[in-house]
Amino acid sequence: MQTYMVGGAVRDALLGLPVNDRDWVVVGATPAAMTDAGYLPVGRDFPVFLHPETREEYALARTERKTGRGYHGFSFHAAPGVSLEEDLARRDLTINAMAQDGQGRVIDPFDGRRDLQARVLRHVTEAFREDPVRILRLARFAARFSDFTVAPETLALMRGMVQAGEADHLVAERVWQELARGLMEARPSRMFEVLRECGALARLLPEVDRLWGVPQRAEYHPEVDTGVHLMMVLDMSARLEASLPVRFACLAHDLGKGTTPASVLPKHIGHEERSAKLLAKVAKRLRVPAECNELADVVAREHGNLHRSGEFGPAALVRLLERCDAFRKPQRFADILLACECDARGRLGLEEQPYPQRDRLLGALGAARAVFTREVAAAAQAKGLGGPQVGEMIHAARIEAVQAWLASATPQAAARERA
Template identity: 45%
Template sequence: MPSRCALFCVGGAVRDVLLGEATSDRDYLVVGASPQAMTSAGFRPVGKDFPVFLHPQTHAEFALARTERKSGVGYHGFTFHAGPEVTLEEDLSRRDLTINAMAVDEQGVLHDPTGGLNDLRAHALRHVSPAFREDPVRLLRLARFLARWPDFDIHPQTRDLCNEMVHLGEADALVAERVWQELVRGLSGRQPSRMLNFLDSVGAWEAVTGEPPSPSTLERVGIAIDRGRALNLSAEVLAGLLFAKAQSGALEHVLPRPAQDWRALIEGGCVERVGRLCEPQAKKRAGWPEELLELAHSADLFRRSERLSSLLTLSAALLDTDASAREALGQDLTELLAFGVGEVAKGAARAKAPVAEAVSEARLAFIRSRIG
């Protein structure tokens, strides 16, 4: 490190340690150094908007203490200043929440100028300063913190700032890519519905997602998403559920392919097909073999067999399907997917007969004789 500078561990890493949570990320802050001093000490600059450097051996990130000033609209509308004269307190004062504005020095001493430790103990999400309303990404971060920690609540004055932020149009400046980055982290939280309900309550849902608000729909989907998260469904599956039947398509081009695939499966009725096949006495229906084959085709399970487990779990979250019925259906589908049709396809091709039809007939015969 450059001489005559102070090093601190800051932000989320300090918060998580105090919460007793495991953390792998470490954010380091350097006070009293210039960019030139950092490069002279062997650090490699990587920051685009403000000075961030990689350690020459560990490649850990070290940021210079900085201040910021609002100079435009949205989360890019800031001017930053970093220099050896910027103090630790000045750097911490620009952060979003008090629980993220704590630092630990090299002697292990906690620096907490905004009362973050008390808020952590009170399970309160409170802003550091009125400048909180200047960065709309903070709205999303706050929402996903609610999903991550179900026992935390937003300070009333912080909620007022969120309402003001939406009213001033700051949330309209969010871009879809950044929205998805925060939403997917919220969907990985312990109670994702809290994220959805908060964004709706402050009037930000449409600004954030492009979708018109529908409290009843959000409540219904939120319950299903919470159940799916408790059943360990991935964020991509939950995103497919969240944006199934979405109208605007504002986020569609940034949703990863798995999320888009799950959205299509849900909109295509695959979950309802699972529900029907899990009904009591479903196997006694005359068309049960065709229903089973149709589910396998509509969910593309013959090519994407890894979807089967999540599809069955999704039916539990959405339809509360019976566990033993899901297990039995899973076994039936596993047997069907393992049934080889290569020779059938080759024979049909040699006979110049429709291959797809021959394969379907062979699979139906297998279902009737071995499964049904």
């Protein structure tokens, strides 16, 4: 029985990156031998075991055979006679098909080190075409290793897979899992660029794919193209270290611009509402988690108003805060503002611009939240009022508080500008 560290841990070590998770392959063992040694079986589809002390995963060397469409269309064969090279041959990319033995020697039958040095993402064998999830994985690696290119033959293989309909058989949960991981990489735009280049984006997210080539008003969007803008917004969200819900909101905020009638371009009047409707379809189709979907819905509907909020008076500000549910969910409102900042700064030449709307809106929210709603409600009840009338009085008190805050904050802001 021989044990090897495999996959990403070997790759990252060779790149000089931190190794956070280690996977192992065991050659020459049986499930019975593993359990006798104290390993805990956890694999459902093929023999995988947890180390009794480290809890790291140890898989028996295996081969696989395509038996049907999609991610689940495989049968696996694990036996003591399966070699390490046979196991590595079933992996997706050459940079992930290396192993390291107990003496630190790297086993590299498919020239993964060469591709690491050349900064190339290349498939291991033609078996790559049998698993459509590999299209998503490669795109995600392109977002992580943004200076890597995709080998021309691998890109051609991916295009062939899409044309053959393999991408149409991806299950929603796996698509979302890979998209979510890609959104959290250092340069998420690369994931979507690769998916678009091989044709998979049009199958998986046509609402995003159609944004390329859609013009916007140059005075607001010097980059003009909506798809280019979206990629800049996503990369800004990574630069600002935004959470997954914020990054997904960035992805979905302008979907409606892809359905703007050509006769009214480059204006996009009403695109916010159209974006929200398209988002609802995407979220249902991909089973997007509620936290991501709900934040993205508010950003899609209100990002235009949030951008223009510097022009709003106290009444309009309070109505905007109420629509964003900022009083009940102030932390989510901060995330909404971060998504809007990514949108504002994800524009050609405007990447370093400030986003003063954030401070103004958070200041207004703080003033409005300082209103003691219980006291207002008690005063209303003392007058014999109830129900909607109490809500109206709270609303009016919040407007008054925001008005007072604006009056006190404006001179201070003017003084800071003069200084």
